[in-house]
Amino acid sequence: MKDLxxxxxxxxxxxxxxxxxxxxxxxxxxxxxxxxxxMWVLFLIFGNLLGSVAYFTLGRKEF
Amino acid sequence: MRRLWALYLKEMLESVRSYKLIWIPVVFIVLGIMQPLVSFYMADILAFSSNVPAGLMENMERPAASSVMAQALGQYGTIGMLILVLGTMNSLAGERSSGTSELLMAKPVSSISVVAAKWTANFTVLVIAIGLGAAGAAYYTVQLMGALSWRDVIAASGLYALWLLCAVSLTLLFSAWLRGPAAAGLSLLLAAVMSLVHGLLPVKLNWMPASLPGMSAGVLADGGTGVSLAPIVSAVLLIIICIAGASLMAGRNKLPV
Structure with missing residues (x-):
């Protein structure tokens, strides 16, 4: 990891x-x-890609 | 036709408001460019984890550009399919439980135009996501690994998109009948069963839609000598059956809770 x-x-x-x-x-x-x-704020800030995907698919009540 | 267009615009407005038109393509781009980057930095990543057995690093070869591109598309077959199916699962079931479908069906619109508009909206999201994601993956692969044939990349992405479209259409069909999560689970299960059955008898069942991912990887590997028309035809037939079935189901005025 010398020169990223x-x-x-x-x-x-x-x-x-x-x-x-x-x-x-x-x-x-x-x-x-x-x-x-x-909890979702923590997921979004620290969970990078998977945290955001989890919020968009599972977190929201769409109906 | 004008009614269909109006319903389609309504669906697209909804996918903008629910941020679906933004987040699904962004996730697909991230997945697409992650694969070439991980392959490029694999030696560094292994060195960083520091317990690599001696001699492993000497004979490690950098993979060919075409196989990296095929792996990037392979990401869409697993995580990508999961995301698309979860994004589609509420398209009919959600309207049923929120009561929108009662309002909609009270208007003089046929159920087939409602379902067709929903399918076209989901198709639009899928095409944008795969198009941008595959373009990002191909750009990074060309920059890091070496040249790719653009014609092959477009053909391979198209074949992969057709397979994902089968899964999305199945979700739409089950969404007309079951609750959202059940529809997503059932269509993912069916897609997995199709891949498994095709994997057991790959030669006899090479007409199945499940052979599209393999064909897509083949296009990248050898320029498309093994492409046959049968899986494409069967995939299109499956999609048509799904749309027809979904509009039959949606037309029945049973409203399960």
Missing amino acids: NWGLIGPLLALQVVLAIIGLISLSKTEQVRGPKW
């Missing part, structure tokens, strides 16, 4: 950050989620 090329890794990290931000915006707008809201 940030030009390669950068887009990957940027996309994950974008996904987490979309998740947080969606979370702040919805009234009801499965489970407590603060």
